[in-house]
Amino acid sequence: MKKYNYLYLFLVSFFLFGCEKYLDKVPEFDGLQQKDVFSDIRLARNFLDGAYTNLLSEVSARDGDSDWLPAMTMGGEGYPGRLELNVPETYNSYAQGDYITLINRKPGDLQTPYFVDRYFEGWKGIRTVNSLLENVDLIKNSTPTDVERLKGQAHFLRAFFYHLITKRHGGVIYLKENLDLNGSLDRKRESYASNLANMIADLDLAINELPITWESENVGRPTKGAAMALKSRITLFAASPLVNTTNSPGPWETAAKAAADLINFANTNGLYQLVSASGANSISVGHNGADLNQPELDALKPYRNIFIGQGVSKEIPQEVIFMEPNQLFDYPSNKFINPIPRLSLTTGFDILKGNNSPMCIGALANFVSKFETKNGLAIEDDATYNPQEPFINRDPRFYSDILFNGVNFKHTVGALNATGVTDLAVVNKQGKLGLDLHDPATPANLLWRVRNLTGYMVRKWCPNGAYWENGNKGSWDFHVNNNLMRMSEIYLNYAEAANEAYGPNGSAPGLSITALQAVNLIRNRVGMPNVNAMYTGSKDLLRKRIKNERAIELCFEGFRYDDLRRWRDASLPENEKVYFLEMRWQGAVSATYPTGFKYDVVEKANLAKTFNERNYWWPIPSSELVAAPSFSQTPGW
Template sequence: MKRYYTRLLLALTAVSILISCEDYLDVSPELGISSEEVFTDYFSARGAVDRASRLIHNSVYNGTDWSSEIGAMSDECQMAQARFPTHRILNAGVWMNSNTKEIGGMRYIGAGGEFNGSDFSTEPTSKAFLAIRAVNTVLENIDQLEEYPTELGFSPQELKDQLVGQSYFLRAFHYFQVIRRYGGFPILNKVYDTSHDFNEVRPSYLTSTDSLVADCDRAIQRLPERWNDQNNGRATKTSARALKAMALLYASSPLMNPDLNPYGSNSRTYNTAYAEKAAAAAADAINSFTAGGYEMYTMEDYKENWLSRTPGFPKEAIIVPPFSRHSDPAGGLVGQGWMLPQFAGGWFAESPPTHNAVEWFETADGYDVNDPDAIANGSFDPTDPYSNRDPRLKTLIFTHGDEMFEGLPNPGDTRIRVLDATNPSGWHYNFDVSKNKMFTGYYHKGKHRWIGCDRWNRRGGWYRSFPHIRVAQLYLDYAEAVNEAYGPNGTAPGSSLTAVEAINVVRSRANMPNVLAKYTSSKDEFRKRIYNERAVELFHEQHRWHDLRRWKLAKEVLGEGNIYSVDIRVVNGQTVYGKKVIQNAIRVFEDKHYWYPFPQNVMDIMTEFEQNPGW
């Protein structure tokens, strides 16, 4: 372990030396720079904090996401080509030392890539280590700060508190990225030198979470409630409260509590003590977000969370990486590979929605489409399955019969313009089958793809965003925590909002009715609707994979034969809608896959530190 961290520290130092504008992050005797020269100046110290902010993973800026988009690891999307890492490695279950993005074994690759988004190998936890090193350097040297600017409109104490508050927040955020994947991890609360001995007993997930929460509390004390216009997008008190709530919700979840849910068992009991803490933290965040300048968009402006014609940060985004603008939608960058079809200018690596995901969207009357009452009451028509559905379905996903493009060279050519998923005669069905692709019958529409994003129109000029936490998630986190701690109609201390009412806030924005009473009769019954609402509202935002893991449902949900496409056939002149298992869409998921494995070269030099179960 000691040797591993030595290599990590050397890598961090190498990065800062090679990038001249950021060499204040790691003081090097070879450069003849002392910490006093670096950290006496406010802007140098703030640069270190900003570096950690830039290391927040940005899924619309980093070109690597096309090759292993997290949605395709779950049941919400399907990687169309078997030759890409998501299928070859993740879906084959061979994670150890895979050198693949997302589960790449804390893999650090080269200098510079993390900062401009062009790195094609480094995975998120390696970025987290870099960021934690940066903010720990700031916290260790903050008392040397002497030179404060006067033109920013803040007092010296306010400026210092802002740097310290942001540092604690960023340390908590990046540490969470490590533990949500790997489990309990040594508390990284200082700058470690090469002589430090990391050969220690591994802390539990709850112990690691307690450390993270303490950092969130420190950040809440020091961060502003709201920034001025020049600093929009930086962490606020609400950001720290939201992160605290999310981290505590994870800590309450079945996977994170092996004492309640032993390895290999099917038990899925929540830790109610941590659920109570999560509920209280989520209530604090909900109570504060308007003061922080955040708000929920209306359904008419829903897409502003991800796509905007004007620069700035989405009003609903509480934690968000820096913006990026992609002016050439057919240029092959910023994640379009997993949302734009190949025939329209995308890559082979697209990962369109599954039929599993489409079934999550209820009827417009609030019925689960697989509920017999939905058909009995006339709410769902199997012969017209995409009508009378949750408005978010048509906002986010193209379905059979939808017009997908405008301004084609021959507008009358409906073969391309209108989605035809008919088996076997449909144009889109045949195109994908001829390319040896795994066809789902659906294409992405809303969150990361805009009208004109295709090889014919090439309409650019959109400012794109990928929030890590939005206002809507606060209500979803609150509902789940309150339901586990107090039941569907319970409330958290400091709030009069019930778990059911919290879900209804999110549904109301989508012009959906309140959750039907039949689904709120018990904690267990309502839990199903919470999980479903989360899958719908956070669709294609890289939550589903981590949610299935923390709920201990991944092994069940991702089992062989559980990933579906739509199956549309014409029988005696009538269109018949069904579903079928996608051939070769195998998700190998065993108990050991609930936690990512530490690389073997790390474990080879450990004696006290324990590998994750099964690896």
């Protein structure tokens, strides 16, 4: 690993321009004229850096805030605990499939989901990138390498912006030159296939233009590997049933090759190797296991360190390809890296003391059920699994990602739970409501203290011992890695595409590993056994386990919602339903209740989502149709 103070490396010396949607004027740069900006390599580089501030991934923060409705809620991984409203307003809109109301919210308004901002910010970023590409050859005091690297970043960013827009809204207009605002706006939307071809063309340019690695002062910028990773992600999306409606093998072969190319590239250059925590199969997490209620396990530390770690300075994990920088909070008496977005999205109420509106996401019981037993079987297929002792003998990643009742986790101080023991019971051993749950007697002005509703919390992004109060108070000698691309995704992309194109034991030309072997690499590195033979006998059987493996390995990282969409699984009843885990103390340990608690997985029918055919593709804001009537609305809206 290399160690860096991985702060906001892209120090932008300007704030982005005001914008009338994406049909805006050429951005201004601290009052300079465009010809002046592109007369100097330093100014041109800073100009392009501005586009990074427009890049809002599924888990990005904006202006120090978290997303009101992150993809982990939309994809059924969790449910928000904020109770200032009986049911969070944006959740109702999403659950009822009312995407037109969501997308028409004014950017920046309270409770506006960031996928609204993402649409408009994407167009701003595209405009900045195009301005750079149109003028980069005017730079006089630059070397050919300087120019090539600027172009590489620009082509990467343009493809990334369009991917974030088109994966939700379908085909739009692929602008390679900025619009002439004095000209006609009579433009029609292009097909997704057309946009796809342009994204791949931009990425192929970026792959040739970007360096394999950057010098230390530029670490964090996209590399050749990042462009290859984005190509793998986009080609997999295009091969999936949502786009590849005839299930043609060609797109699957293309996606398999894109992933295989990156795997070969990484192996050849000694980059992006999977972090090994294979010793995790030795942890003691059986009934009364010594490790069961421990907050951090030594055998899991290498895996946990992909996501969180001690100290403000980050150790960039060897499998991370592209990472989002954290913002530096610099108060007079303290300095620390802002943990937003992932930390406050998942365990916000426990560590953001005094913050009036964090979106604590509790993991759903029906999602947690996807974690296999340590025997490598789905819980419904393993006779040793006892639903009245659901926390024991699970996939080691369960103990990295999920915080459950009884764990000695020091994430709480003051407010409702100062014990250091996670208490998620509806009725605890003292016969009272669990300290990490909402007390009905809590005054309305203190509802921000609500902890959890679902019976599970998210541990993946929360370091043990971290908490954050108003201002600079708290304990924050930790960091959170906002990973956007890592090698695990690429192996899973390869496994899925190769299975569809060549079958479980087939492989893409030029790569020796099979689809099944790629999945096993991901499992083995955390001590899980190979995929059980009962799941490997056909393409259809392995497909189900690959989907499950993606759910587990990539959980709470912003993948799940779009995976369900591209597989056309979002409308399946199992993905529309919401289940909580409820625990009640039974008075004593017994044969029926080995922990003394009764565990009930309870459906919350009032929270179920409605996902119709038109919800597979999002509408565009109605304001776009006013600005350019020929820019047609997404079908169904």
